[in-house]
Amino acid sequence: MSNGTVVPGIVVACESTTLLPNELKTETGLTGNFTRRSVLRGAALGVAALASGVDPVFGKPESAPPNIVFIMADDLGYADVGCYGRPDLRTLNIDNLAAKGVRFLQAYANSAVCSATRTALITGRYQDRLSVGLDEPLAGRDVGLPPNTPTLPSLLKKAGYGTTLVGKWHLGLLPKYGPLQSGYEHFYGIRQGAADYYTHSNDLWDDDVRVDQVGYLTDLLGSHAVNAVNSYARSGRPFLLSLHFTAPHWPWEVPGDDSESKRLAGRSLMDFDGGTQKTYQRMIEDLDLQVGRVLEAIHADGLAENTIVIFTSDNGGERFADTWPFTGRKTELLEGGLRIPAIVSWPARIPQGTTTNQVGISMDWLPTLLAAAGSLPDPASPPDGINLLPVLATNAEPIERKLFWRYKANAQRAARSGDYKFLKILGNTFLFNVVEDPMERANLKDRHKDVYEGLESAWFAWNATMLPEIDESFTHSFSGAELADHIGTPKATGKADNPTPQAVQLANPN
Numbered sequence: 001m002s003n004g005t006v007v008p009g010i011v012v013a014c015e016s017t018t019l020l021p022n023e024l025k026t027e028t029g030l031t032g033n034f035t036r037r038s039v040l041r042g043a044a045l046g047v048a049a050l051a052s053g054v055d056p057v058f059g060k061p062e063s064a065p066p067n068i069v070f071i072m073a074d075d076l077g078y079a080d081v082g083c084y085g086r087p088d089l090r091t092l093n094i095d096n097l098a099a100k101g102v103r104f105l106q107a108y109a110n111s112a113v114c115s116a117t118r119t120a121l122i123t124g125r126y127q128d129r130l131s132v133g134l135d136e137p138l139a140g141r142d143v144g145l146p147p148n149t150p151t152l153p154s155l156l157k158k159a160g161y162g163t164t165l166v167g168k169w170h171l172g173l174l175p176k177y178g179p180l181q182s183g184y185e186h187f188y189g190i191r192q193g194a195a196d197y198y199t200h201s202n203d204l205w206d207d208d209v210r211v212d213q214v215g216y217l218t219d220l221l222g223s224h225a226v227n228a229v230n231s232y233a234r235s236g237r238p239f240l241l242s243l244h245f246t247a248p249h250w251p252w253e254v255p256g257d258d259s260e261s262k263r264l265a266g267r268s269l270m271d272f273d274g275g276t277q278k279t280y281q282r283m284i285e286d287l288d289l290q291v292g293r294v295l296e297a298i299h300a301d302g303l304a305e306n307t308i309v310i311f312t313s314d315n316g317g318e319r320f321a322d323t324w325p326f327t328g329r330k331t332e333l334l335e336g337g338l339r340i341p342a343i344v345s346w347p348a349r350i351p352q353g354t355t356t357n358q359v360g361i362s363m364d365w366l367p368t369l370l371a372a373a374g375s376l377p378d379p380a381s382p383p384d385g386i387n388l389l390p391v392l393a394t395n396a397e398p399i400e401r402k403l404f405w406r407y408k409a410n411a412q413r414a415a416r417s418g419d420y421k422f423l424k425i426l427g428n429t430f431l432f433n434v435v436e437d438p439m440e441r442a443n444l445k446d447r448h449k450d451v452y453e454g455l456e457s458a459w460f461a462w463n464a465t466m467l468p469e470i471d472e473s474f475t476h477s478f479s480g481a482e483l484a485d486h487i488g489t490p491k492a493t494g495k496a497d498n499p500t501p502q503a504v505q506l507a508n509p510n
Contacts, residue, residue: 065159065238065373066346067307069229069298070365071291072121072242074114074168074249077317078339079324080284086322089281093292094343097311101345102392103355108416109315110362112330112337112407113137113476114193115170117314117362118244122151122171122182124366124383128406128466132171134473136331136408137193141472144172147181150378152366153240154183159375162237165189166225167244180208184242188224190217194269195246197253198261201269216255218247218283222290226297233301238373243294248283250275250318255286272482280320306348308372310365313340319483325438331477333405333414333423334440346372350392358391358398359416368392404462408469409477409492415459420448422455431455460501469496 078084081091083098110120110127115138119127122145127133132143145151153163164186165179170193172178179187188206195201197217204211204220213220225243232239252275253260260279264271291311298304316337317323318330328334342360344350349372363385370377371387390396405414413424419435431445431452445452471494479491 063348064306065161066348067232067238067298067303068156068161068240068369068373069225069294069307069309070240070242070369071294071309071311072167072244073287073311073313074244074246075315075318075321075330076248076284076313076341077321077323077329078326078336078341079322080248080317081288081341083343084341085324088277089285091284091288093288093295094311097291097295097309097345098343099353100347101309101343101352101354102350104342104344104360105355105357106359107312107340107342108338108359108361108403109313109340111136111405112315112332112412114168114249114314118171119145120361120363120385121314121365122153123149123381124152124363124377124385125381126363126384126404126466131467134408134467134470136473136475138170138172139193139474139476141474142176144177145182147177149182150381151183152369153179153242155366155370155375155378156240156373157183157185159373160238161373162232162235162239163242164228164239165242165244166228167221167242168193168246169244174208178208186228189221189244190246194249194251196251196261196264196269197246197255198258199265216286218245218286218290219255221245222293225290225294229294229297229303230301233297233303240369244314245287245290247287248280248320252276252279252283252320254279254282275320277320304347306346308344308346308369310342310344312342312362314362316340319478327439329478331407331409333407333412333425335421335434335438338405338414344392349389351395354395356391356395356398358388359401359403360388361385361403364388402458402462404459406463406466406469407477408473408475408494408496410489411497413459413463415455415462417455417458420444420451420455422452422459429456457501468498471496 079086081094083095083103109117111117113136116127116133116136119130119133132138132145135141157163163184165184167189169179169189169191173191186207190203191205192203195203195217200217204213225241228241251260251264251269251271260274298307315330316339321329323329323336326335326339328336330337367377367383367385367387368389371389377383391399400418402417410426415422419433421432421434423430429445430443431448432440433444475492475494477492478486480487480489
């Protein structure tokens with residue numbers, strides 16, 4: 001399958017689509033009060049109906065449980081694929097997936113770095129509820145995802161699903177932590193945050209056995225994912241395939257040329273003297289090629305109609321990424337560090353070729369996919385995310401919600417409610433209308449003081465339910481010494497910041 005090949009039976013519909021300003025507008029228009037309790041109660045009732053054999057969305061007997069293929073890129077910017085506006089590269093397979101499903105215009109990552117988002121994704125809960133989620137990203141501390149934590153793969157496994165992770169884990173190291181300890185039956189990939197695409201940095205594993213294989217890492221992951229799809233198709237067992245690519249995360253190495261890999265031998269892979277836009281584009285194009293191979297296998301095996309395919313990213317884009325129309329990038333709670341592409345396709349159940357203004361976040365996928373599978377969350381570990389199926393399947397009006405973030409580097413805090421976003425970086429505070437002002441330029445905190453104070457108070461109330469920040473956890477952000485567009489930005493101290501509302505009020509009496 002060569003670059004530009006697309007899956008049979010799929011029509012290119014958004015190869016050159018760009019995100020227009022009016023597409024960014026959220027139309028709420030909902031009547032009544034929506035609380036987290038009422039939304040979760042409704043989601044639980046819907047799941048109970050699914051489990052009893054009645055589809056709550058379509059009102060008909062439930063068919064076979066869907067297969068699930070969850071594809072996640074690493075550090076992919078919001079606009080780094082064609083159907084989100086990138087004009088200088090071709091991502092025909094990802095674009096065609098959007099043509100067969102729903103494209104989110106307001107999807108968020110749970111964090112501005114990878115392992116924290118992965119914690120939220122696999123648990124369906126805010127990452128700050130677990131010690132592993134305090135690291136931004138996980139590096140150095142002997143922590144990980146506790147094996148007794150209810151996870152998407154463990155819950156689906158109980159429901160009869162086969163579960164496989166191909167790609168990046170980054171939620172703790174052996175012997176205490178790993179994919180096989182947290183619900184996956186099979187694992188092929190890397191355990192840490194990054195690996196050389198050619199040498200694999202001695203971190204390539206098949207289950208819990210380290211392996212040494214030749215090949216460009218993105219291609220190896222694509223091949224193993226194809227094999228997993230084919231194997232499950234032969235077995236007839238419903239499955240969850242988590243395909244977590246490392247691309248286009250550094251090091252900046254292209255397929256078919258290992259010269260950069262050799263140059264970096266013995267050096268840090270986080271090469272600030274390497275990479276170009278062309279290199280970055282080629283890494284994304286190869287990622288798209290592997291996505292196409294997986295979609296082709298699903299189609300060839302006759303699974304396309306009842307397979308949910310999701311494509312997204314773990315956080316906003318890094319230094320070469322296109323985050324248009326936002327500012328900021330990975331490690332920052334500006335929109336560019338949090339907004340991500342998100343596409344979901346399920347031909348049997350959800351509309352094709354549409355977009356949604358529903359605000360979504362990484363932790364929503366656990367309750368959404370459990371509902372699709374007719375399963376339930378663990379009552380001892382209720383999700384903070386919501387089931388998105390009712391909105392996706394019926395093209396209903398978006399559910400308005402409150403979302404919260406914090407990031408230890410530079411004492412960053414954020415909350416979004418409706419169109420408004422509260423943001424704090426160091427001692428600077430802001431209120432933005434991120435629908436009308438996606439670049440976050442017009443600070444409205446004085447013009448709309450009541451909205452600002454309400455969101456700030458809501459953030460403090462949420463933060464009080466999370467684990468406190470700790471000095472020991474790792475955090476990373478870019479300084480002016482590393483990126484020229486961050487001139488004047490100091491190196492983050494890593495000190496915990498756990499302010500109280502009273503302390504903030506004393507420090508800002510006016």
